[in-house]
Amino acid sequence: MGLMERLLTVVFGGPTNVVRETVEVFRENAEAGAERSAGVQGQAMAQFGAEFVVPRKGAFDRFMDGLNRLPRPALALGTLGLFVSAMVSPLWFSERMQGIALVPEPLWWLLGVIVSFYFGARHQVKAQEFQREIVGTVARVPQVLSNIETIGKLRADSVAVADTGPDATLSIHTVRPNENAALEAWKRQQV
Structure with missing residues (x-):
């Protein structure tokens, strides 16, 4: 044994x-791997926390920290605001985009460089594609306005929205009652 x-x-x-x-x-x-992972994460958190140990000395430091946190949310919320304004007031939005279409290309380049520098590794091609898309969108404005007018004519409170025109067959179908299976079943139960 x-x-x-x-x-x-x-x-x-x-x-x-x-x-x-x-x-x-x-x-x-798995247990040893989890211990190593916890150690690495603890060291990273300790290093991250060490950055904020030093107290800010004055109002200027706090102001600059707050100012550095503004651009990203401002751009994100501004972009969402543009989408909302395009739906709420297409004409107002189109007028503003016409103004943007008149911005000279060197100014677009300068804006692209500033945004690229601030946010890091952005490509100027995206800014130029965006400008081309704006021009294409502005070219579609007459069609969009025509579509909005057509949709407006389909409202229930529009005059003659249900007019059948010269179509006699359609006129007959609109005044002839349809069969209602539920109503017929109810009538049979009442007898």
């Missing part, structure tokens, strides 16, 4: 576990 016990202890248990050590060659020990 002692020999089998020693053999099984070497293979499956004890300080030297042959099976565990062999498996760990092919697959990471």
Whole structure:
């Protein structure tokens, strides 16, 4: 019994576990990996927290910190505001976009450089594509206005919205009552 016990202890248990050590060659020990990951995350958080240990000395430092946090949310909210204004007042939006279409290309380049520098690694091609898309959108304004006018004529309170015109067959169909299966079933139950 002692020999089998020693053999099984070497293979499956004890300080030297042959099976565990062999498996760990092919697959990471999950517990050890979690400990290493927790250590790395703890060090990163400690380093991040160390940046904010130094108290800000004055109002100017706090003001500059706040100012540095404004551009990204301002651009995001401004872009959402443009979408809303395009839906609420298409003519007002189109007039503003016409003004943007008149901005000279060197000024677009300068704006692109400033935005690229501030946000890092942005491509000037995107700004130029955006300008081309604005011109294309402005070219579609007459069609959009025509569509809005057509949609407005379809409102229930519009004059003659249900007019059938010279179509006699359509006129007959509009005054002839349709069969209503539910109403017919109810009538049968009442008898």
